[in-house]
Amino acid sequence: MYEFKYHRPGTVRQAANLLVKNEDAKLIAGGHTLVPVMKQRLASPPHLVDLSHIEGLDTIEMKGRSLVIGATAKHAEVANSAVVGEAIPALAELAGLIGDPAVRHRGTIGGSLANNDPTADYPAAVLALGATIVTNKRRLKAEEYFQGLFSTALEADEIITKVMFPVPKKAAYVKFRNQASRYALVGVFVAKRPSDVRVAVTGAGSDGVFRVTAFEDALKKRFSHKVLDGIAVSADGLNSDLHGSAEYRAHLIGVLTRRAVEAANAKD
Amino acid sequence: MAKISMIVNGNPVNANVDPRTLLVQFLRENLRLTGTHVGCDTSQCGACVVHLDGRAVKSCTTLAVMADGHEVKTIEGLAADGAPLHPMQEAFREHHGLQCGFCTPGMIMTAVDLVHRKGHELSDEVIREELEGNLCRCTGYQNIVASIAAGAKAMAKSDLA
Numbered sequence: 001m002y003e004f005k006y007h008r009p010g011t012v013r014q015a016a017n018l019l020v021k022n023e024d025a026k027l028i029a030g031g032h033t034l035v036p037v038m039k040q041r042l043a044s045p046p047h048l049v050d051l052s053h054i055e056g057l058d059t060i061e062m063k064g065r066s067l068v069i070g071a072t073a074k075h076a077e078v079a080n081s082a083v084v085g086e087a088i089p090a091l092a093e094l095a096g097l098i099g100d101p102a103v104r105h106r107g108t109i110g111g112s113l114a115n116n117d118p119t120a121d122y123p124a125a126v127l128a129l130g131a132t133i134v135t136n137k138r139r140l141k142a143e144e145y146f147q148g149l150f151s152t153a154l155e156a157d158e159i160i161t162k163v164m165f166p167v168p169k170k171a172a173y174v175k176f177r178n179q180a181s182r183y184a185l186v187g188v189f190v191a192k193r194p195s196d197v198r199v200a201v202t203g204a205g206s207d208g209v210f211r212v213t214a215f216e217d218a219l220k221k222r223f224s225h226k227v228l229d230g231i232a233v234s235a236d237g238l239n240s241d242l243h244g245s246a247e248y249r250a251h252l253i254g255v256l257t258r259r260a261v262e263a264a265n266a267k268d
Numbered sequence: 269m270a271k272i273s274m275i276v277n278g279n280p281v282n283a284n285v286d287p288r289t290l291l292v293q294f295l296r297e298n299l300r301l302t303g304t305h306v307g308c309d310t311s312q313c314g315a316c317v318v319h320l321d322g323r324a325v326k327s328c329t330t331l332a333v334m335a336d337g338h339e340v341k342t343i344e345g346l347a348a349d350g351a352p353l354h355p356m357q358e359a360f361r362e363h364h365g366l367q368c369g370f371c372t373p374g375m376i377m378t379a380v381d382l383v384h385r386k387g388h389e390l391s392d393e394v395i396r397e398e399l400e401g402n403l404c405r406c407t408g409y410q411n412i413v414a415s416i417a418a419g420a421k422a423m424a425k426s427d428l429a
Contacts, residue, residue: 001288002288003286003287003288004287004288005287006270006287006331006333008333028331031329031330031331031334032311032329035290035311035330035331036310036311038288039309039310048287050334052334099401100400100401100402101324101378101381101382101398101400101401102314102317102324102325102326102401103311103326103329105320105323105324105325106325106329106330
């Protein structure tokens with residue numbers, strides 16, 4: 001790991017000022033993506049701004065009809081939160097599937113979303129549930145937030161402060177893990193919302209998380225896995241690597257969407 | 269350099285460290301607590317697991333500066349020198365939960381955290397699922413799972429947490 005200067009702001013405003021003042025500064029919260037890539041010297045930020053000591057940035061609460069999760073809430077906190085379990089149990093389950101127990105004790109939702117790893121779990125939930133990413137500057141809709149591999153709408157001095165999830169009628173997340181890395185080879189989050197149905201896929205797209213509108217249209221008419229029969233997912237734009245071909249991933253998207261719809265219906 | 273202070277195994281510790289120092293380096297090289305091991309150094313194997321504020325974390329993926337002001341417990345902190353072993357350590361000895369022993373400190377710290385979170389009656393399925401982040405290349409896990417199930421029960425009757 002290369003040398004860096006370490007900063008520990010007490011507020012989001014101080015953190016943002018540090019980002020403005022120090023070019024190429026990086027934010028750190030749990031550090032479970034950033035520290036490994038710094039160790040591999042794939043990243044060498046000259047300044048690290050530690051968000052983990054900012055009070056109130058990890059709050060989990062209901063605000064009106066939205067579940068609001070603070071940016072530095074750890075995966076284990078989301079997984080075990082009674083508030084999340086009550087409002088969107090699929091989201092609690094998703095958080096409990098990230099990494100391993102020790103990783104879940106450190107990794108944060110804000111960090112996962114800011115990094116936008118194409119195999120990360122949270123992006124699928126954010127896109128399917130139609131969540132809003134709240135930053136120190138503005139509110140970003142999920143559709144405009146994700147911009148491809150490891151790429152987001154965040155500006156250099158912008159900090160995610162919380163994520164607002166509208167509560168769906170039903171939802172489920174099904175993850176097919178790579179047997180070695182345990183990352184999602186494909187993960188599908190299905191949400192039946194008051195006005196529509198959304199199906200978001202992680203792990204498979206060569207451009208990151210995406211929606212399967214053909215499935216969404218069919219499921220909007222009737223929320224049953226049976227309506228998906230005969231609708232194929234194209235392998236175009238899907239990843240092909242030693243873990244699985246694009247065709248295999250396309251097939252998995254169909255299988256996992258069916259399972260997710262069944263799981264969502266079983267929660268009644 | 270950054271000034272840090274934390275409680276390690278119940279003792280206050282102050283130091284001046286380069287901010288890029290990993291918690292595991294700080295524990296092993298500054299404090300000479302070499303029971304915590306570096307295995308893969310990529311947050312996968314779990315040989316470096318310690319407790320940070322009572323929660324299992326991978327100390328190879330945590331900066332020492334981020335543990336500033338917090339409480340750390342390592343394998344050395346489970347039972348005092350010369351005193352009887354912690355029930356989880358004793359269970360690993362009793363049930364042959366180790367062969368080379370390299371992964372053992374991390375296994376035991378993960379197991380103790382697991383008992384704190386999920387209680388004393390643990391099914392094999394739960395134990396195996398919870399060991400996702402701890403790799404052992406010797407045992408085939410069978411006796412590690414047996415050790416943790418027995419250690420969890422023994423912890424219910426012990427004063428050592």
